Amino acid sequence: MSETPTTPPKDDSSSLAAAQPGPVSTWLTQQGFEHDHLDPDHSGIEQIGVDAAVLPIIAAALKSHGFDYLQCHGGYDEGPGQHLVCFYHLLAMREQVQAMAAGEESTLREVRLKVFLTREGTPTLPSIYGLFRGADWQERETFDMFGIQFEGHPHPKRLLMPEDWKGWPLRKDYIQPDFYEMQDAY
Incomplete structure (x- = not known):
């Protein structure tokens, strides 16, 4: 996979190239899907980096390969000037x-x-709501807290914050307003 803004930064302290592909990454490679195999997380869960454009294709392939349950979707901010990251934790629940x-x-x-996104402009991903209905509120929450848009989501509105709220509260560069005045409360 070519080095694009959607791949994680490589630094001197840990090289992503050192990670050995896991069984899912190996299967994706055999099927011809480009992706980055990342180091497993702290509990040994295999992690795979994908470009935003191919997210729905790879998610659909994984669903057909038995990963039929979206346990969790969310986002996090690596820090000011760094990437916003969306993650999708999939389980093969029917097999279990x-x-x-x-x-x-x-x-x-x-x-x-x-999926690693740049924070410039409006970070955008295709919605996977069509594949996993459980992505509905999870994508809305990620939009609400980090400002990541999900193209194709049927109801792209704020979930937790008031509709007129300015900014994205869980971004690490967010500056909290001094006050918030509720309008039309009654």
């Missing part, structure tokens, strides 16, 4: 339920997709 029903031992398959 079937194994439990059959009384078999099973290891839950899970993977986390990450």
Whole structure:
């Protein structure tokens, strides 16, 4: 994958190229999907970096490969001048339920997709609401807190903050207003 604004920065302290591809990354490569394999998280969950443009395609491929449940979607800010990151934690839940029903031992398959966005302009991602209905409020919350737009979302409105709120409260460069005046409260 070429170095684009959507890939994470590479620094001297840890090289992303040193990460060994996990089983999901290996499968994606065999299927011809470009992606970055990232270091596993602190609990060993495989993490995969994808470009915004191919997010729905890779998510659909993973859903057909058994990752049928979006456990969590969210965002975080790496810091002022750095990336905004959207993550999608997918589980192969149907496999787990079937194994439990059959009384078999099973290891839950899970993977986390990450999309790295620049904060300039309006960071935008395609919505995966069409694939995972559970993305509805999670995408709205990520928009509300970080200002990341989700193209194709059926109801792209603020979820937690008032509609006229200025700014994105969970960005690390957010400056809190001195006060907020409620209008038309009654």
